[in-house]
Amino acid sequence: MAEQPLVGSLAEKVMESIERTEHLVSLVPANLLNWRPEVGSKAAEANDLGHVLGHLLDCLGGFCAAFYRAFPAELADFQELRSMTVNESCSPDEARLKIGLFAAQIRRGFQCCTDERLSTRIPTLFVPEGQTLLTVLLGNLEHLINHKYQLFLYLKLAAQPVTSRDIYRFRRVPESGAQTTVEPE
Secondary structure, three states: OOOOHHHHHHHHHHHHHHHHHHHHHHOOOHHHOOOOOOOHHHHHHOOOHHHHHHHHHHHHHHHHHHHHHHOOOOOHHHHHHHHOOOOOOOOHHHHHHHHHHHHHHHHHHHHHOOOHHHHOEEOOOOOOOOEEHHHHHHHHHHHHHHHHHHHHHHHHHOOOOOOHHHHOOEEEOOOOOOOEEEOOO
8 A cells, every 4th residue: 555644644643542542451450340439419420430431442442433434344343343342341351351352353444544535425323424444443532531631630530550652652853853752651
């Protein structure tokens, strides 16, 4: 496939968010799956940690659904992903296993994509007349990032030792101008 700078940049950012999400999931103690923040009188409405993990899987499923809509012939086997249980409480081990499965399929979706195909209109649950694949993928990235932050915040509130390096991949720009990634310690 010829160089696709837009697809490549988007794929890099999505995969980075997935990697950081998986890292945060690995920090969830199994004995805290029922923990939820005490937020005024609405504590009963807040999801517990186990359900946050399950919802993160649902976020990843959104990417696969978008790619399937855009490339149904190439990704016909993505239909099998619909049978995977998501949006229910799960353990960190189960979540990490499923994150790995979704990540592999999301990589495949990006391999089918080109910069030009990002403008393909696909119907969605929320916009039946369709939006561009790029808009849908960016919406899914925003959804994932929001719930990745929710997990980070829950871990902080549960007195777990997390820092900014757990949620972000830091970058620096050397004198050459090329971006490099500074891996979390």
